[in-house]
Amino acid sequence: MIMKTKKTEDMNLVRRNSDWFVPSTMDKFFDRFFNESFDNVATTFNPRTDIAETEKAFEIEVAVPGFDKKDFNIDLNDGLLTISGERKFEKKQSEKNFYSIQTEYGTFKKSFQLPDNIQSDKIEATYENGILSLIIPKDETKKLASKISVK
Template sequence: MKLVRYNQLNPAYPSAVSSMLDKFFSDSFGPVAKSFNPAVDISEDEKAYDIQLSVPGAKKENFKIELVDGTLTISGERKWEEKKEGKNYHSVESQYGSFSRSFFLPDDAQSEGIEASYEDGILKVIVPKAEKKIAKSVIEVK
């Protein structure tokens, strides 16, 4: 069985030029990239902001999370570990290298109580919200 790269323009058969260019760049530079941007999902509920980065295959020791002046910066690295053992790679589409993503936190985000966890290739950072203060007061007439 021979692996054939999918051609978006014509899925019935691969493009010779596309395959030739892919092979040239794969053989010349290999799968190691210097940097990449992992996919990020951000959501919120009434209690917290939930930031999730997709970094499968990374190790939790390789992440660094910093909060400076209201900017949350998440950085890390996913290293390529080539294990040949009789394997010839035909295609490597996974991303490797270092990354850094920064997020400006809203005014209601609390710097205390930020939690981070890494499970199943997803780095999850929970930023709690400050409790809403009720802007109501009674003014006494004198």
């Protein structure tokens, strides 16, 4: 199976303005660090993905905790399987002062070139316990390998 994935940028949580590290007081430094550094929460991220092959199917698992089923978009076009989704950062928790956010927010997009021996109409996708799972059954009638004799 040939796999193609789209690289995304790493999260950048700290604002990098030129005057950022020149605070007039230490209180102002900590206030700016803890209150303003989360304004730039990344807009893309790259979730962990496991890909396996069994005798009867290909299996893809994407670790995306905190999503809803409606947050995903899965397309198959000319053998290219594309999985994308979005999780928005909610700042409604005014009673909390965040000191660290390691949860990934924003959008992701992963693409995989599938082989010709799949049953595209039988692909199943489920989302449970933060894992998006896709089962891509193989078509037993289509063999990708064959023996070629030399004449």
